[in-house]
Amino acid sequence: MTTTDTPTPATAAPAAAPSTTAPAQPGAAADPLVIAGRTLGSRLIMGTGGATDLAALERALIASGTELTTVAMRRFSADAGTSVFALLQRLGIMALPNTAGCYSTRDAVLTAELAREALETDWVKLEVIADEDTLLPDGVQLLEATEELVRRGFTVLPYTTDDPVLARQLEEAGAAAVMPLGSPIGTGLGILNPHNIALITARAGVPVVLDAGIGTASEAAQAMELGCSAVLVASAVTRAQDPEAMARAMDLAVRGGREASRAGRIPRRQLALASSSFEGIIETAGTSREAESL
């Protein structure tokens, strides 16, 4: 051993506090996600946007094991009817309406009210978007809309930036969970600021759901390792070459990341730490163990 191998600080500095609960049993049932008092057996939340057809979407939803899935609210058309809602009902998956496409508090609140009436849920994934190119949240109006919807009795899950300050403000405004982005919607760029996500999860008193930007399974696992309580994926699955297989991969990744997060990773170090003992090692002519010591 040398004295120069002090562990480096984890890059994700404020790691989530170790869980004090009993170690997880295999399977989600022993380690459920609880949002606003509702227990969910899967930590993977699915979106339905981007699927080529309802049959492909159905296969992906089943493969994902999700129990909570987002939908958008749009003007009724006779062609589509109410088929997405009917599909979720048939699969026993709770619908989570979003306010996608809303650029103002006013539009978001009315959309949420319509969703509550149509889908008979007071849960809403609140999106207030600033512009079409980035689809980034408008933090000021998002906070305002969160306050208003909480006042109106909604269970509000705001889609937010990876800003730890805003995440706290949303929680203080009564959000039931906060949903920071990894990167902009649909980009598949993964988690661009893992440090911020770790800061958010370390300080949050409500579940943190990594939402947007996930491109593949390792990034979903990373989100969980950073202390997120759940991950939401849409495009990463629905636009994958094989959505059903990717949905299964995401399910496994979220479980794996969660387990790893609870298991407690080893600290990062500058130098190697042998996993085999040097005790009793053989010597050949000319070998000196002394030379190995720095």
Add this chain to the structure above:
Amino acid sequence: MIPVTINGEPAEVPAGWTVRDLVADRIGHPVGEDGRALDGRALGVAVALDDTVVPRSRWAATALAADARCEFVTAVQGG
């Protein structure tokens, strides 16, 4: 007939038409007094008149007024 706007499109509906009549017409199924399908199933649709949601329990009692602006929505793929 009275003029109204439904999902941004000008339309004419019979005088005395209620929100329930409108919903039943558009979805092509009868709607119960409680604003649900006749088997009690949730329809998965909602209506706002002039930016205010009309609860389904009031559909049967809410007539469409002349020049009413009606938004009639449902869940679609998204998010």
